[in-house]
Amino acid sequence: GVRFDGRVVGMEPDERAEPTPEPPWAQRPDGRPARRVSLTREGIVDAALVVLDREGLDGFSMRAVAEELGTGAGSLYWHVRGKEELLNLMVDRVIGALEVPDPDPPRWQEQAKELARVMRRLMKSHRDLARLTLGRIPLGPNAVDANERILAILREGGVPDRTAAWVVDLMSLYVGAFAFEESLGLASPTGEDLPPERVVEMIGEYFRSLPPDRFPNTFAVLPYLTAGDVDERFEFGLDVLVRGLAGRAE
Secondary structure: OEOOOOOEOOOOOOOOOOOOOOOHHHOOOOOOOOOOOOOOHHHHHHHHHHHHHHHOHHHOOHHHHHHHHOOOHHHHOOOOOOHHHHHHHHHHHHHOOOOOOOOOHHHHHHHHHHHHHHHHHHHOOOOOHHHHHOOOOOOOHHHHHHHHHHHHHHHHOOOOHHHHHHHHHHHHHHHHHHHHHHHHOOOOOOOOOOOHHHHHHHHHHHHHHOOOOOOHHHHHOHHHHOOOOHHHHHHHHHHHHHHHHHOOOO
């Protein structure tokens, strides 16, 4: 029998019974077991990133995060004020993986480029994360720490203060926008589901069909209009930015 204190008669207090299986109709619809974790900010952010990777930003919700944790949405609000705060925490979590080196003034340009490359990889590490960063100013502990260390690299490299302050935002915008567009893939001009190679080929064919006498400048650069893969174009933009920045360095 069972006593009112919940113990089974005849069972010693330190004995542990196996949990009773739930009925099949109580299981999660997709067959995944609910995660059993203690509700902490860190655990909630972990679950939120899992949901973001699975559902994307359009399908992201506090309810979906709560279901991932095996709890109710209301219990999350003891730890985060709402969806916007959780999104900010997610961005700050990923920024925390950005290791900013100590300043090396003779190499500050290469350090700036390498940080941008790492930022791009981090933006691509979670679905829709790059989209999430656009229009959002990261102000979490990891973000302000990274910002401080990046500013040290720039200022010790001779970059003026206003330029250093603005270029951190400019570089983040370039990397975020590039990574976001990269995540979208290359849209077909016909609306059909075509491989990127065919889309680029169609664009090149259209440019070549234009009248050369009306578009002499287009024809002059025609070999380059569709040349270069996504990595080469990212490096080109990065080089332009850093060269311009170097021109302002003291």
